[in-house]
Amino acid sequence: MMARFRQNRWFEPALIALIIIIIGLVLPSTYYFRIATLVLIAGLSATGLNLLLGYAGQISLGHAGFVGIGAYAVAVLPAKFAVPSLLAIFCGTLVSGVVALIIGRPILRLKDHFLAVATLAFGILIAMVLNNEQWLTGGPDGMAVSRIELFGIRIRSAQSWYWISGTVLVLAVVLARNLLDSSTGRALRALHDSEVAARSAGIDVARIKSIVFVISAVFASLSGSLYALFNGHVTPDIASFLNSIEIVTMVVLGGMGSLSGGLVGAVILVVLPQALSFFHEYEHLLLGVLMILILVFMRAGIVPTLAARWARGRL
Amino acid sequence: MNLLSVEHLGISFGGVRAVDDVSFSISPGEIFSIIGPNGAGKTTLFNLISGVYRSDMGRVTLRGDDVSRLPPEALASRGLARTFQNLQIFARMSVEENVMVGLHRHETRNVLAHLLGLPSVMAENRRTRDEARRYLDMLHLRQVADEVAGSLSYGELKRLEIARAMASRPDILLLDEPAAGCNPTETAEIDEIIVSIARTGVAILLVEHDMKLVMGVSDRVLVLNQGRVLAEGAPDEVARNPSVIDAYLGHDKGAAGGDHV
Amino acid sequence: MLAQFLQFAMSGLTVGAVYGIVALGFTLIYNASGVMNFAQGEFVMIGGMVTVSAVGAGVPLPLAALIAVIVAASVGVLLQRLAIEPVRDAPPVVLIIITVGAALVIRGVAQIVFGKQLHKLSDFSGDTPLAFLGASILPQALWVLAGTVLIVTLVWLFLNLTMLGKALIATSANRLAAKLVGINISFILALAFALSAVIGAAAGILVTPITFTYAEVGTLLALKGFAALVLGGLGSPLGAVIGGLLLGLSEAFAAGYLSSTYKDAVALLLMIAVLLLRPGGILGHAGAERV
Numbered sequence: 001m002m003a004r005f006r007q008n009r010w011f012e013p014a015l016i017a018l019i020i021i022i023i024g025l026v027l028p029s030t031y032y033f034r035i036a037t038l039v040l041i042a043g044l045s046a047t048g049l050n051l052l053l054g055y056a057g058q059i060s061l062g063h064a065g066f067v068g069i070g071a072y073a074v075a076v077l078p079a080k081f082a083v084p085s086l087l088a089i090f091c092g093t094l095v096s097g098v099v100a101l102i103i104g105r106p107i108l109r110l111k112d113h114f115l116a117v118a119t120l121a122f123g124i125l126i127a128m129v130l131n132n133e134q135w136l137t138g139g140p141d142g143m144a145v146s147r148i149e150l151f152g153i154r155i156r157s158a159q160s161w162y163w164i165s166g167t168v169l170v171l172a173v174v175l176a177r178n179l180l181d182s183s184t185g186r187a188l189r190a191l192h193d194s195e196v197a198a199r200s201a202g203i204d205v206a207r208i209k210s211i212v213f214v215i216s217a218v219f220a221s222l223s224g225s226l227y228a229l230f231n232g233h234v235t236p237d238i239a240s241f242l243n244s245i246e247i248v249t250m251v252v253l254g255g256m257g258s259l260s261g262g263l264v265g266a267v268i269l270v271v272l273p274q275a276l277s278f279f280h281e282y283e284h285l286l287l288g289v290l291m292i293l294i295l296v297f298m299r300a301g302i303v304p305t306l307a308a309r310w311a312r313g314r315l
Numbered sequence: 316m317n318l319l320s321v322e323h324l325g326i327s328f329g330g331v332r333a334v335d336d337v338s339f340s341i342s343p344g345e346i347f348s349i350i351g352p353n354g355a356g357k358t359t360l361f362n363l364i365s366g367v368y369r370s371d372m373g374r375v376t377l378r379g380d381d382v383s384r385l386p387p388e389a390l391a392s393r394g395l396a397r398t399f400q401n402l403q404i405f406a407r408m409s410v411e412e413n414v415m416v417g418l419h420r421h422e423t424r425n426v427l428a429h430l431l432g433l434p435s436v437m438a439e440n441r442r443t444r445d446e447a448r449r450y451l452d453m454l455h456l457r458q459v460a461d462e463v464a465g466s467l468s469y470g471e472l473k474r475l476e477i478a479r480a481m482a483s484r485p486d487i488l489l490l491d492e493p494a495a496g497c498n499p500t501e502t503a504e505i506d507e508i509i510v511s512i513a514r515t516g517v518a519i520l521l522v523e524h525d526m527k528l529v530m531g532v533s534d535r536v537l538v539l540n541q542g543r544v545l546a547e548g549a550p551d552e553v554a555r556n557p558s559v560i561d562a563y564l565g566h567d568k569g570a571a572g573g574d575h576v
Numbered sequence: 577m578l579a580q581f582l583q584f585a586m587s588g589l590t591v592g593a594v595y596g597i598v599a600l601g602f603t604l605i606y607n608a609s610g611v612m613n614f615a616q617g618e619f620v621m622i623g624g625m626v627t628v629s630a631v632g633a634g635v636p637l638p639l640a641a642l643i644a645v646i647v648a649a650s651v652g653v654l655l656q657r658l659a660i661e662p663v664r665d666a667p668p669v670v671l672i673i674i675t676v677g678a679a680l681v682i683r684g685v686a687q688i689v690f691g692k693q694l695h696k697l698s699d700f701s702g703d704t705p706l707a708f709l710g711a712s713i714l715p716q717a718l719w720v721l722a723g724t725v726l727i728v729t730l731v732w733l734f735l736n737l738t739m740l741g742k743a744l745i746a747t748s749a750n751r752l753a754a755k756l757v758g759i760n761i762s763f764i765l766a767l768a769f770a771l772s773a774v775i776g777a778a779a780g781i782l783v784t785p786i787t788f789t790y791a792e793v794g795t796l797l798a799l800k801g802f803a804a805l806v807l808g809g810l811g812s813p814l815g816a817v818i819g820g821l822l823l824g825l826s827e828a829f830a831a832g833y834l835s836s837t838y839k840d841a842v843a844l845l846l847m848i849a850v851l852l853l854r855p856g857g858i859l860g861h862a863g864a865e866r867v
Contacts, residue, residue: 197479202391
């Protein structure tokens with residue numbers, strides 16, 4: 001009975017929405033709303049990358065590049081070209097999607113470490129442009145982002161951003177769940193396990209990979225836009241290698257091939273550094289240790305490992 | 316009418332002719348077996364026909380069209396399905412989902428509809444699942460439909476590969492050692508399945524080491540040795556062919572009856 | 577004109593030599609274990625950093641260099657034992673992420689121990705430039721080039737003339753067969769990591785007087801080492817070094833004649849271009865999948 005319930009495609013999004021609502025109702029202060037919002041925004045790019053890395057098995061060490069495109073779209077376009085912020089979000093996702101479409105097909109012919117390095121190089125190239133084109137991006141110091149106005153109201157409180165980001169995240173999870181529960185979703189999971197069998201079953205592997213790459217890029221870009229608008233300031237660090245690694249770590253940590261796993265990963269990666277803020281000096285170190293420990297002792301990630309244990313315990 | 320024709324097909328790996336000037340053709344409903352010692356080039360021939368490798372000589376035609384340069388997915392959409400000798404299972408997916416993937420070429424490709432989870436997509440999922448279950452029934456896998464495919468036994472995985480290939484509703488089915496590693500009961504089951512599939516008009520190209528199975532089900536047999544065709548004909552003809560006995564069965568004249576090795 | 581060309585060529589060869597050694601380090605580990613070690617650049621960083629602080633503490637340079645090499649080798653062995661060995665049969669994606677994690681750990685420790693600032697080592701034999709056909713060449717550049725030749729020669733001699741080296745080659749060629757003839761695979765894998773760390777650290781020591789070093793220098797170095805590897809052909813030690821030199825030269829000429837802002841982009845674009853245009857050629861494993 002419970003199992004059937006969990007297989008329903010609305011179960012996961014509904015559960016996530018419920019948790020977001022409950023947390024939103026009990027959070028005590030702006031400080032906590034700020035952190036929770038950062039979790040939701042990070043969860044968005046983790047959800048996209050999970051489709052690519054967790055389900056389709058294609059690694060990307062450059063997804064922060066797309067986050068950067070999204071973030072700078074809402075920073076640069078309104079400031080320099082008087083484009084309204086909402087339209088700028090759309091422009092950012094469009095650019096990210098088109099870039100992903102163009103580079104995706106050739107790059108995703110590569111496998112494993114070649115793919116890892118090619119995507120890593122892509123991310124670093126984006127960060128380089130953001131750092132060097134000072135006239136446009138403000139260089140390493142970054143630039144201020146003008147606040148978004150919806151229906152004439154300027155949105156700046158952490159509470160508002162919490163609910164906006166939460167809504168976007170839940171919608172993204174619904175879309176991802178729908179996709180997974182379709183022939184495209186089955187195809188992308190199939191090619192993870194055996195490309196040759198997938199192709200022999202009539203799956204156009206290059207097409208499916210490029211579709212999921214574009215979707216993950218769009219999610220990353222959206223999360224970048226949300227972050228920039230929420231934070232009010234962006235620097236090229238948002239597109240940095242370290243940020244790419246953080247998104248990968250969220251997925252690996254929480255669970256490759258589990259949407260809620262990616263979100264648990266986002267919670268850990270955002271909350272942990274805040275909770276251990278006196279450990280700020282050790283951030284890299286802790287991140288690295290965490291990645292190694294999880295992969296050595298819980299290779300499937302936290303959520304799938306615990307789910308399997310729970311299922312076994314019930315049997 | 317010939318469904319599939321292989322004409323002077325060949326490929327080299329590092330100077331070695333793995334498959335050399337092989338020709339044959341198959342009609343609908345026919346069971347055509349390829350036998351030969353290990354390393355004779357049987358699996359390579361399969362990989363050439365199914366588009367995994369590209370030949371450097373000759374051509375393959377499907378219903379008269381040259382398909383030699385087509386990738387596997389294009390061949391699949393023209394009605395060619397295959398199984399793999401060394402099992403290529405989608406190990407993390409459920410048994411039922413594995414078979415559903417087989418139906419991929421009959422499903423819609425509208426990604427936007429998939430993302431939105433439109434009712435038409437849900438209806439399609441139900442159709443695909445129902446049809447997948449029919450193939451699971453056919454291969455006696457219904458009771459493990461919800462298991463993770465990676466947890467199945469070897470014999471079950473062999474049948475799952477056949478179910479997945481059948482799900483694409485092929486006109487021609489390439490089976491690469493479907494009975495390898497199976498016990499006699501399982502082999503007998505596969506024997507029965509192959510014959511029943513052929514009876515529906517599907518042409519079957521079979522690579523198999525189990526001579527009892529091959530001699531029992533085949534309409535024609537082709538013997539491959541060091542990449543070249545050694546003999547071709549009805550099972551009993553081939554079994555009596557002296558050069559086949561010599562090359563394939565070695566010098567063990569006691570096995571000249573040819574119905575077991 | 578000629579002087580300028582020579583100047584660029586010399587600086588290209590100097591950094592190229594370092595890229596080549598990083599690529600050689602990649603190759604050693606990859607051939608032996610199939611792991612692409614994303615922490616390769618960190619070995620170079622360790623070499624530079626440890627030497628700088630040892631010299632700063634009054635240790636004579638040769639001894640400081642020796643300490644640095646030993647530290648790097650120990651880190652290499654630890655990396656293999658603690659992070660790679662437990663997941664040896666994991667899929668490549670997992671191995672990639674593990675080595676990325678290891679790179680973060682090494683970098684994090686370096687930040688704590690050495691701080692985040694730039695570190696400089698004084699030149700081995702003075703910083704008076706030598707004049708050569710109108711170009712001025714730093715003595716340190718000659719040290720780097722001579723050191724590279726020495727390192728490559730030693731690695732070649734080790735692999736081809738010693739039993740251990742031959743065991744490493746055998747393990748690369750066929751792990752199962754090597755195991756069957758009695759080679760201790762686990763030891764050989766640790767050796768590959770140690771050796772790779774040692775040559776990386778050596779490169780770091782040689783080049784730090786020219787390029788400075790800092791805790792995060794590794795990422796870009798690893799990436800460029802990988803680019804060198806792709807240019808030279810995966811799996812070939814000599815190709816790795818040649819690829820490194822080619823990469824260094826193209827970077828130096830691009831920076832000199834075009835723009836220095838995007839100097840670092842040259843390597844990345846070059847690598848992506850080669851990966852995309854010759855995926856089967858240089859990588860050489862397209863279509864070889866056994867099914």
